[in-house]
Amino acid sequence: MRGVSVQSITKSFGDGLVLRDISFTAGAGEFVTIVGPSGCGKTTLLRIIDGLEEGDSGEVRIGDRLVSGPARECAFVFQADSLMPWRTVFDNAKLGMELRKMDIQTHKDRLKELLQLVGLGGFEKYYPRQLSGGMRQRVNLARALAVDPDVLLMDEPFAALDAQTREIMQTELLRIWSDQRKTVVFITHQLDEAVYLADRVLVMGRKPGVIADDITVPFSRPRELSLKRTGEFGQLVERIWGTIEGVIRETGGI
Amino acid sequence: MTVPSQSSSHVEPAPGVVIGKLPARKPSNGRGMHRKSSITISTLSIVVGIALWQIIGQFLVGNSLFLATPWQTLSGIRDMWTSGGLREDLLVSGEEFIFGFLIGSAAGIAVGAVIAKNRVSKRILTPYISGFYATPIIALAPILILWFGLGIWSKVVVVISLVIFPQIINTEAGIRTTEETLRDVARSYGGSTIEVFRKVELWWSLPYILAGLRLGVGRALIGVVVGELFGARAGLGFAINNAQSEFNMPELFAGVAIFAVSGIVFTYLLTVLERVLAPWAANRP
Numbered sequence: 001m002r003g004v005s006v007q008s009i010t011k012s013f014g015d016g017l018v019l020r021d022i023s024f025t026a027g028a029g030e031f032v033t034i035v036g037p038s039g040c041g042k043t044t045l046l047r048i049i050d051g052l053e054e055g056d057s058g059e060v061r062i063g064d065r066l067v068s069g070p071a072r073e074c075a076f077v078f079q080a081d082s083l084m085p086w087r088t089v090f091d092n093a094k095l096g097m098e099l100r101k102m103d104i105q106t107h108k109d110r111l112k113e114l115l116q117l118v119g120l121g122g123f124e125k126y127y128p129r130q131l132s133g134g135m136r137q138r139v140n141l142a143r144a145l146a147v148d149p150d151v152l153l154m155d156e157p158f159a160a161l162d163a164q165t166r167e168i169m170q171t172e173l174l175r176i177w178s179d180q181r182k183t184v185v186f187i188t189h190q191l192d193e194a195v196y197l198a199d200r201v202l203v204m205g206r207k208p209g210v211i212a213d214d215i216t217v218p219f220s221r222p223r224e225l226s227l228k229r230t231g232e233f234g235q236l237v238e239r240i241w242g243t244i245e246g247v248i249r250e251t252g253g254i
Numbered sequence: 255m256t257v258p259s260q261s262s263s264h265v266e267p268a269p270g271v272v273i274g275k276l277p278a279r280k281p282s283n284g285r286g287m288h289r290k291s292s293i294t295i296s297t298l299s300i301v302v303g304i305a306l307w308q309i310i311g312q313f314l315v316g317n318s319l320f321l322a323t324p325w326q327t328l329s330g331i332r333d334m335w336t337s338g339g340l341r342e343d344l345l346v347s348g349e350e351f352i353f354g355f356l357i358g359s360a361a362g363i364a365v366g367a368v369i370a371k372n373r374v375s376k377r378i379l380t381p382y383i384s385g386f387y388a389t390p391i392i393a394l395a396p397i398l399i400l401w402f403g404l405g406i407w408s409k410v411v412v413v414i415s416l417v418i419f420p421q422i423i424n425t426e427a428g429i430r431t432t433e434e435t436l437r438d439v440a441r442s443y444g445g446s447t448i449e450v451f452r453k454v455e456l457w458w459s460l461p462y463i464l465a466g467l468r469l470g471v472g473r474a475l476i477g478v479v480v481g482e483l484f485g486a487r488a489g490l491g492f493a494i495n496n497a498q499s500e501f502n503m504p505e506l507f508a509g510v511a512i513f514a515v516s517g518i519v520f521t522y523l524l525t526v527l528e529r530v531l532a533p534w535a536a537n538r539p
Contacts, residue, residue: 076442099443127534
């Protein structure tokens, strides 16, 4: 398994500077979440790590390899509804394997186990429109895990889900992650989600996006959902909220 | 920005438990339940329509020179069959329809894909496509007959010219409206431009292409008749023209009825094709 190292990434669209001199690392097997106000360039940063977009300057390395073009070591979990409506659950989950020219036959059993692991056993033949939002995101996750990546890049994967399903998916993600240990870079705008999931939380400022804070989460694993209701948890969330509030004030409101 | 809500509910499910709405439907196409009754209604509608036609023709008009009844139309078909002309006419018109429809549709899909993927070709071709789509190409049929002769190929060209433009427009729209995220998914897994086209855009466009085929069926049938009216040696349109000049209303109606039935049959076959190829696209165009 390999970690991610982001070095001085800068990116602008037109004359708007989106990311300025972003640097951070995620160690091998580490779970890093990135939070920040909307419009701070979180998604752009993630797309640059995946090689879907290029930074104007700076570099991204996965392990020792310099990323240029879609990175084989990464798998991207998109926001809701990134499933192919014409493919069944099983066929959606194997799309990444197909495109990366992995032999489906030799990996078929593993793919079935993966679907079982993400809680989709028995749903292989369903089409996405027959699934709930939470289940679709499970397929998304299975599709990403199927290519056995070193790094999982997750772009607000639970943002479109209702509060209850989101909490369930958070515990599910931790359960799956403890089984399939990956380096994870997870973007969210939900502070409690960020703290609950992560080893480290990066707080981004905006206009342009910079790393405003880097917080190590002290809670041991496995974590119960009840952790969210403890005082320490609340204090940590409060501290991050303070940083973000400052950022928003400085850059002129929501 | 949201602050974690203190009142969020406390759910702690067992690992692996699937919560959330369970699919309301079985993994079939979900239409089976209503198919039976909708077929019954359609059949009933046809029966009532034919009955009305018979009543109006027999009692209200009462003159087969103005309106042939269904019964007279049927005997018209029988006469055409026994005289041996109908078989030949069906074959000729059928060939014109099939060749024109297939070539026109295939070319329409190909051109639509090219202009969707290549901006320059789109700029070059768009004025012609919108122009020809809007002009009654039928008006050009006499010239096409002049150029391509009285055989089937002049009619095939007429049919192609009618079928191709809606299919170009539909295919292009399908590929153009492909959801960007889905392209990104394929790209992020290393999909090449061709793979993005084959595995994402083409599938996304399938319901549009099928809708284009359905439009094409009607236009192709019109092309066959009108093409033959302007000049042919055989065919159903040719037969209709003859019947008209002899004031043989039953045979004229017979010809028209055969076209109508073909329209119903081909459109139905396409819905079957849709169900087989795109069962996932229940609510798409």
